[in-house]
Amino acid sequence: MSLQQKIDRITDILRRDDGISGAMHYTEQTSWMLFLKFLDDYESEKEDEAELSGKSYQPVLDDEHRWVNWACPKTADGKLDLARARTGDDLTDYVNNQLFPYLKSFANAAATGADPKSFTYKIGAIFQYLDNKVASGHTLREVLDIIDTLNFQSSDEMFELSLVYEGLLQSMGDAGGYAGEFYTPRPVVRAMIKAIDPQAGQTIYDAAAGSCGFLVEAFEHLKSKKSELTTEQWNFIQRDTFFGFEKTSLAYVMGMMNLILHGIESPNLFRGNTLTQNIRDIQEKDRYDIILANPPFGGKEKDQIQQNFPIKANATELLFLQHFMKTLKTGGKAAIVVPEGVLFQTNSAFKQVKQELLENLNLHTILSLPAGVFLPYSGVKTNVLFFERSGGTSDVWYYECEPEQKLTKNKPITDDHLKEFVELYSSRATTDRSWTVAASKLTEDYDLSAKNPAKQKDAEHLAPSDILKQIRTKEKLVSGLLDEIEDLLAEK
Incomplete structure (x- = not known):
């Protein structure tokens, strides 16, 4: 068996x-x-x-x-x-x-x-x-x-078991109804990690860990380079690399098990609500080199929690984004999944957070994911923000992932769908699916939505008299069709 x-x-x-x-x-x-x-x-x-x-x-x-x-x-x-x-x-x-x-x-x-x-x-x-x-x-x-x-x-049996356990977690997430925050599709996770490319000696953090998919995949990424690592580096990976918080007790237990079964002997995973921490108290020693996360979105936080953030908002996605911006080390890299609303909404809180992100961090890449990535438990369209603590933003490179077929529960996103993004990430080349926008244009209204210029058609500007002629022509067509319908009814 x-x-x-x-x-x-x-x-x-x-x-x-x-x-x-x-x-x-x-x-x-x-x-x-x-x-x-x-x-x-x-x-x-x-x-x-x-x-x-x-x-x-x-x-x-x-x-x-x-x-x-x-x-x-x-x-x-x-x-x-x-x-x-x-x-x-x-x-x-x-x-x-x-x-x-x-x-x-x-x-x-x-x-x-x-x-x-x-x-x-x-x-x-x-x-x-x-x-x-x-x-x-x-x-x-x-x-x-x-x-x-x-x-x-047996290392072979441990490896096989880790894969089988991932399948259990996915089926659990699908059944749980909240898997969007519990289980992030692994092709998305892997693409984020390949782009960020964590190195031995760096600390890796997820403040909304769920089943710890990001930490596990980051470990697998580092493990693939094990032959190049010293004993000291490998021990650091085992004990001092991976950090996370998870709010719900069940997800916490599953996450801890997932890390251990994948071979991380001592994961630094803790149970607690990340948002109860006042981010004003975070110092450089509390920060991380790499942040990878898909925080819960669509939730609301009470005023007591909002007091922990300079920009108050009841939307959990804005609070988590502020937390990640604050906990990223100087020179650190982050890749965060956010709902589409974070990009296009420009009310006070959304605008302020995006202003902070563009001015104080380098938001250099936005990956626009297709609708259906989180089906069947959520149809919300999402994006991945890639930013670094290395000065302000000068340009943002966009990549629009568009599978030929619509994503469904039975036809989920795959590694192949994101292969081109990973290949282009370093060069930030312009293609039919990728383009660059100057930050100065984005700060006009702080709408960061992906608007592919290759799809933008020049609007045809007609003279008022020509517009009237088109309207009259269409009215005549409609009138003629109505007359034909009346004749058919009269014959009956």
Whole structure:
């Protein structure tokens, strides 16, 4: 049975459980079991490494609550020890009343100053927001037995599992109804990262992390250059590169799992509402080299939150944009997904934020995405703003992505749709789909909408007498058609 088949089998088993309702539940429940199996394999590997080097290793979980002892205990010949393996009510009673209270207790350690990079902290952060929803202990036993066959010490299996987990997250997002902020299509994410081209030693930040797609893809981008990296650079990537905040508890758990399953041992992901931070307090030490994000839009924030921003606005997209502008390091690069309204709206708050962006940062590129990128959960047209903290804006290069066929749920955006954009990004060449506009023209009304000059037709200016002649001609045609219709009706 392939790994994909195993995960599909788990999904089918969970679907029939009375406690599970929909993709969000079975992804969440699969996740906590995957995490505990991963942790057990990780700790076993660390124990082996310590033994070989003559050192000792203290596991994070005590013996009773380690996977190998409660989930799938083995006999001497490596088979499931049926005498010790719980099932039915015994299993659910143990998981609900012993295992989860134990795992939730790690939240106290996290709250009292445990190292945020440690697994102690991460266990507390994850399980304080989770509960076992699998109602049947027999269902739980079936799932545990399948997950126990996964090998997290195999780099090939870890890679395959990371891809399978991405599929689970996407199906969860589609079912959740808020996937526009939870799951950004990976071709869009990859195009943004290829254009920005993060380097080892840089910090990478997403203040609305969702399932952490941006951070995961940035890690994959850096990992592709692993052969060129020093041990020190690789350790920095593992522990000090990726930072993020996520407001919702479920997305936070999924995001943390996604990062860990992709091989980032110590992601700096925190749960919290980014917008509660007063951006006036942000200093250079709090800033990041690279910012990649698709923040939630269309939401409204109360006045108390708006007080944290120099330009008050209840639209979340404007608040997040101000946050990103403030948290970008000198010389740093950002790529942010925004709804079309940010570009064309020119009321007071929108105009002020765009004025700040054009005057104090270099908004050098706007990628106009086609309608339907976020279908089926949102039809809002979006754009990607690329800007740097390197002085003000002189020119803006636009690229209009226009697939030959209309995007739908079953015909989503692909890497090929954005291939030309990535190729042209550095040269900023002018083509039928790309053009450059001087910032001085944009500051006349602060409408930053993509208006492709290749599509603009010169207006035909007619004399008033000619316009009247055209109107009379059309009136005669309409009158004649009405007469024909009356004759046909009279014949009946």
